[in-house]
Amino acid sequence: MSKETRRAVFVISVAAELAGMHPQTLRIYERKGLIEPFRTSGGTRRYSQEDIDRLNQIQELTEQGLNLEGVKQVIEYQDQIAKLEKRVASLEAKLDSLQREAERRLSEVHRSYRHEIVLRSAMLPDVSRD
Numbered sequence: 001m002s003k004e005t006r007r008a009v010f011v012i013s014v015a016a017e018l019a020g021m022h023p024q025t026l027r028i029y030e031r032k033g034l035i036e037p038f039r040t041s042g043g044t045r046r047y048s049q050e051d052i053d054r055l056n057q058i059q060e061l062t063e064q065g066l067n068l069e070g071v072k073q074v075i076e077y078q079d080q081i082a083k084l085e086k087r088v089a090s091l092e093a094k095l096d097s098l099q100r101e102a103e104r105r106l107s108e109v110h111r112s113y114r115h116e117i118v119l120r121s122a123m124l125p126d127v128s129r130d
Contacts, residue, residue: 006048006049006050007048007049008037008038008046008047008048008051009046009047009048010046010047010048010051010052011044011045011046011047012026012027012037012045012047014047015037015045015047015051015052015055018052019052019055019056019059020059021055021059026045026047026055029055029058029068030045032068032072033072034054034058034068034071034072034075035051035054035055035058037051054075057075058071058075061074
């Protein structure tokens, strides 16, 4: 997600309204570990667009019949998958870079061999069989 969607700007009443929930529901979700809003130095909760999206996802999953523990597990798996996808992309980029470097070095080695190759016919006297 972009930096803009992670910026915590909504107070709890606005976040609850945007998510179509009661503010107490947001507090419950926070206690259950489903959401973790930013806290100001005074302790006020601030929600980001990313948090609102998470609240909408929680609502969708509970409407499909999952209890809050099930929702928590789904969210944890999704977070883990996102983290692993990012790691895979990073490793693939590194692998591509290493492969290009290996191909470049191999090409250099092959070019150096061409200078060292001496044709056999140039080394041996011309002997013809009768």
